[in-house]
Amino acid sequence: MNVSKKEVEHVAALARLALSEEEKILYTDQFNVILEYIHRLNELNLENIDPMTHVQQLRNVLRKDIAKGSEKELVVRILEESPGKEKEKGFFSVPPVIEGFEMEE
Amino acid sequence: MSPEYEVVIGLEVHVELLTESKIFCSCPNRFGEAPNTNVCPVCLGLPGSLPVFNESVLELAVRASLALNCTVSSYSKFDRKNYFYPDLPKAYQVSQYDFPLAKEGFLDLLKDGRSIRKVRIERLHLEEDAGKLIHDQKESISYVDYNRCGVPLVEIVTAPDLRSPGEAHLFLDWLKKILLYTGVSDCKMEEGSLRCDANISLRPSGTETLGRKVEIKNMNSFRAVQKGLEYEVIRQKQILRAGGRVAMETRRWDEEKGVTAEMRGKEEAHDYRYFPEPDLPPLMLDENFLSRMKGELPELPEKRYLRFMESYGLSPYQAEIITSSKNLADFFEDTLLHYPHSQKVSNWLTGELFGLLKTSVKEIDDIPLTPLHLGELLKILDEGTLSSTLAKEVLEESFLSGKLPREIVQEKGLLQISGEKELLLIVEDVINNYPAAVKDYSDGNKKAVGFLVGQAMKQTRGQANPQVITELFKKRLGK
Amino acid sequence: MNLYEKTAYDAAMALEKKEVTSVELVESVLGRISEVEKNVKGFIHLIERETILEEAREIDRLRAKGQRSSILAGVPMALKDNMCTMGIPTTCASRILEDYRPPYNAHVTEKLQQAGTVLIGKANMDEFAMGSSTENSAFYPTHNPWDTNRVPGGSSGGSAALVAADEVFFSLGSDTGGSVRQPASLCGVVGLKPTYGLVSRYGLIAFASSLDQIGPLTKDVRDCAMVLEIIAGNDSRDSTSVPREKESYSSYLGRDIKGFKVAMPKEYFQEGIEEAVRESVMNAVVLCIKLGVEVEEVSMPHTSYALPCYYLVGTAEASSNLARYDGVQYGFRAPDQDNLIELYLKTRSQGFGSEVKRRIMLGTYALSSGYYDAYYLNSLKARTLIRQDFENVFQNYDLIITPTSPSPAFVRGERLDDPLTMYLSDIYTTTANLAGVPAISIPCGLADGLPVGLQIIGRPFDEGRMLQFCFALEKMLGFKGLKPKISADGVLKDVS
Ligand SMILES: [Mg+2]
Numbered sequence A: 001m002n003v004s005k006k007e008v009e010h011v012a013a014l015a016r017l018a019l020s021e022e023e024k025i026l027y028t029d030q031f032n033v034i035l036e037y038i039h040r041l042n043e044l045n046l047e048n049i050d051p052m053t054h055v056q057q058l059r060n061v062l063r064k065d066i067a068k069g070s071e072k073e074l075v076v077r078i079l080e081e082s083p084g085k086e087k088e089k090g091f092f093s094v095p096p097v098i099e100g101f102e103m104e105e
Numbered sequence B: 001m002s003p004e005y006e007v008v009i010g011l012e013v014h015v016e017l018l019t020e021s022k023i024f025c026s027c028p029n030r031f032g033e034a035p036n037t038n039v040c041p042v043c044l045g046l047p048g049s050l051p052v053f054n055e056s057v058l059e060l061a062v063r064a065s066l067a068l069n070c071t072v073s074s075y076s077k078f079d080r081k082n083y084f085y086p087d088l089p090k091a092y093q094v095s096q097y098d099f100p101l102a103k104e105g106f107l108d109l110l111k112d113g114r115s116i117r118k119v120r121i122e123r124l125h126l127e128e129d130a131g132k133l134i135h136d137q138k139e140s141i142s143y144v145d146y147n148r149c150g151v152p153l154v155e156i157v158t159a160p161d162l163r164s165p166g167e168a169h170l171f172l173d174w175l176k177k178i179l180l181y182t183g184v185s186d187c188k189m190e191e192g193s194l195r196c197d198a199n200i201s202l203r204p205s206g207t208e209t210l211g212r213k214v215e216i217k218n219m220n221s222f223r224a225v226q227k228g229l230e231y232e233v234i235r236q237k238q239i240l241r242a243g244g245r246v247a248m249e250t251r252r253w254d255e256e257k258g259v260t261a262e263m264r265g266k267e268e269a270h271d272y273r274y275f276p277e278p279d280l281p282p283l284m285l286d287e288n289f290l291s292r293m294k295g296e297l298p299e300l301p302e303k304r305y306l307r308f309m310e311s312y313g314l315s316p317y318q319a320e321i322i323t324s325s326k327n328l329a330d331f332f333e334d335t336l337l338h339y340p341h342s343q344k345v346s347n348w349l350t351g352e353l354f355g356l357l358k359t360s361v362k363e364i365d366d367i368p369l370t371p372l373h374l375g376e377l378l379k380i381l382d383e384g385t386l387s388s389t390l391a392k393e394v395l396e397e398s399f400l401s402g403k404l405p406r407e408i409v410q411e412k413g414l415l416q417i418s419g420e421k422e423l424l425l426i427v428e429d430v431i432n433n434y435p436a437a438v439k440d441y442s443d444g445n446k447k448a449v450g451f452l453v454g455q456a457m458k459q460t461r462g463q464a465n466p467q468v469i470t471e472l473f474k475k476r477l478g479k
Numbered sequence C: 001m002n003l004y005e006k007t008a009y010d011a012a013m014a015l016e017k018k019e020v021t022s023v024e025l026v027e028s029v030l031g032r033i034s035e036v037e038k039n040v041k042g043f044i045h046l047i048e049r050e051t052i053l054e055e056a057r058e059i060d061r062l063r064a065k066g067q068r069s070s071i072l073a074g075v076p077m078a079l080k081d082n083m084c085t086m087g088i089p090t091t092c093a094s095r096i097l098e099d100y101r102p103p104y105n106a107h108v109t110e111k112l113q114q115a116g117t118v119l120i121g122k123a124n125m126d127e128f129a130m131g132s133s134t135e136n137s138a139f140y141p142t143h144n145p146w147d148t149n150r151v152p153g154g155s156s157g158g159s160a161a162l163v164a165a166d167e168v169f170f171s172l173g174s175d176t177g178g179s180v181r182q183p184a185s186l187c188g189v190v191g192l193k194p195t196y197g198l199v200s201r202y203g204l205i206a207f208a209s210s211l212d213q214i215g216p217l218t219k220d221v222r223d224c225a226m227v228l229e230i231i232a233g234n235d236s237r238d239s240t241s242v243p244r245e246k247e248s249y250s251s252y253l254g255r256d257i258k259g260f261k262v263a264m265p266k267e268y269f270q271e272g273i274e275e276a277v278r279e280s281v282m283n284a285v286v287l288c289i290k291l292g293v294e295v296e297e298v299s300m301p302h303t304s305y306a307l308p309c310y311y312l313v314g315t316a317e318a319s320s321n322l323a324r325y326d327g328v329q330y331g332f333r334a335p336d337q338d339n340l341i342e343l344y345l346k347t348r349s350q351g352f353g354s355e356v357k358r359r360i361m362l363g364t365y366a367l368s369s370g371y372y373d374a375y376y377l378n379s380l381k382a383r384t385l386i387r388q389d390f391e392n393v394f395q396n397y398d399l400i401i402t403p404t405s406p407s408p409a410f411v412r413g414e415r416l417d418d419p420l421t422m423y424l425s426d427i428y429t430t431t432a433n434l435a436g437v438p439a440i441s442i443p444c445g446l447a448d449g450l451p452v453g454l455q456i457i458g459r460p461f462d463e464g465r466m467l468q469f470c471f472a473l474e475k476m477l478g479f480k481g482l483k484p485k486i487s488a489d490g491v492l493k494d495v496s
């Protein structure tokens, strides 16, 4: 199975990465080499094998429903570190979300 | 003649659960606080933070599943749903994908005392809520408040079994009642603790294949759900009648304009790249746990509604309002323990008491008046020693102070005077004091007796039995 | 002997006997750092001298009053820069977190702090722990103290090099596919990847959540046991942390290993192994037999599928774990963005290095619709088979012995343009992460003057007996005491 440059572009869009033209070409080539290696998995008969979704046998790891007020100082520190504007109002902020913008995925 | 198109509706309902803390961290699960105050490294998705699942979330969600007749899965797991949006700090939402908590339930849609449809519930799964984005058009900036981030949700998905916008509304009424009865959620749509999206399509009557569906979002009340769907029925009919094809899309209900409009942006088709959440071990629920949870369920509103009609002879209308909340229905049944006449209790409950609740903007469980109070009052009424006008006053007094009716009646000396001996003295007194009215009566104006009775009532502060005293005046003054 | 040359245990004993103070230990390593760090480049961030000394003084004061929080109280150490340290930069060697100072401490940071150990600085690494050479650091590559033209391995290359160069007494690294063991092997130190769930991941900045484990890098096996004792244990903030009784790993040390049954899987001696490495490991096997250990060749038929499986599971999880770096709440935000989508694209494209982007892309691809079943789901199934290989072997054997890395330290730049060859550096180590079992690398000899590592893999939570085994073997191997002869001017002297 070959990966095309177009697919690389699609994946980059999904991952919110802007790639330069060179990167696209480089990644396409490298993808094909890596995937070819990965395809050795196809040698395995995996038909009746259960997927290993978790490493351990742990089940129902639960926490008591007890609310702790959040630490004000901690929140202030987090906000101070944040890169947006209007932190003093207690907000994180981002540039406008453009209505109608469609990312080509 | 049957209508040319059949309406097919399915709902997706998100319900916030009534827990103390969030789903994966100990931040308070509270609405309406200053922005970014109920947050911590976990719900802000800071690097290195990890989720730990809240046991109350599991219990409430299982309760909801059982109340909706679902099969609770013995094995379920969490998955990550990946997408970028500023209200989602980790850029993935922890949800459940291929192994949801519960599946294959139903809700019996009751109307006018009978089932009009069994609406299948396809699945119920757990997930975390996202934060809130506040757009500032002027400043061209969007602010983010993460307080809601990590609030526990269940998503309930119905099969496309609803056949009209009205049924959708009715479904939500019943769903809300069930969730309130079971204490799963407060279902306040205005605070976003219950949110509903709808899928709707039309198909020629008598056919079975599903038409092309439209998803509608942004409906902020049950009424809006109904109105949005009604609009959509008309819009789709017009397209179909003109020979067109309905576009598969997501539309937004515009409450002000009363229309649905095509929606763009983040709701476009996504590739969510679901995969099992490695930070959370799966859930395995055994029969013991489930039967204990089943045992703890209260009688559900549909059952109670039908039972109230059957056992107490209530009309569908009465049964519906009395079972509209669990506390009210409990109040009704508890009152019957003190005073076993269901019709009278129902009348007083839905009449006088509702009036008082309405004017004081209170719920049945936050007033000092108890079923004992109401039962006692009705007993006194039956004894014939209290007029119904006075009984209403006593009820109000009880409602405000929590004093027992007998106490109030005694304190204020409100017991009705029916004894002829006692009343005759009053009659004499009134006749002496109002000779003009007596003369009027004697001259043939029989209506003047009303004035005299009024005076007698006044003098006794309403305690005189009006029938008895009218008779006494007539006897004394001659017919 | 200089103080900085001591093992953590010897330093602790000297403190205990009041032969030295923590301040002196700190002075000694700071002196050593000022001599060699310019040629090693093992740190990303060094804590201010005065801050460190103040901490050491306080520990000395407490010790004088007879209060010491643990045997290692007062011993200087370093943390890999993907473990959160409150108020102290934690960058993951990435531009995207260049100025990030976490508001809280990782579980391991807390544990080491409570134990009274002294944090000297944050160790260099491959960006987000993605790499096998520490060349993927956004800041600068770390050099191997045995040959500064060569890589120290990765991704915990800084942590390994700092210990090898005696700049700290021990360090912590994280191991997702060999990132503790492979650099330990290349730098001639001991590196342990504990059983998945033994050490809390709370505050470890995730690369691949189902594979990541934190482990010690130390000068010898005893130190490894001591450090593990401090950091192991249940933590309610990590749902994958396993509730177990605390163990005293040190108590296993010195016990006889006669009668241990050890498996030698033939698949680990086939693909791409360098002859010198094979020889070194086989020498160790001969020593084992002399110690009365039964060694038998076995087959673990799915071994060669581990690396492809690892690259799917690891990158898929990474693509999701690294999605949060979007310039919204913390870390780097690209300048000049007019709208949200630009903010995302510019921040992530400028903030991540090329290996990180490559893996995010690969993981996104493996999870995307249409490819999920062929790639991701199949990798989870293959993972089941790889685990079964281990379960089968552990039915009959106590431990598994293999080389850690197919080759000793390679020359910097050599594999940078060839990701697949670079990935093959982890060919013997990813299996343990996929199966969730513990594995340790100890130095077993030199090949052309470069250290060779031996890997011992054990049953889940059998770290005690693994350490017991390694402790006995270490004595016989004669590697202990060998030091890279890195001098102040960075010129290497002959290995004695
Ligand atoms: Mg959902």
Ligand SMILES: [Zn+2]
Pocket: B022, B025, B026, B027, B038, B039, B040, B041, B042, B043, B044, B150
């Ligand atoms: Zn929180």
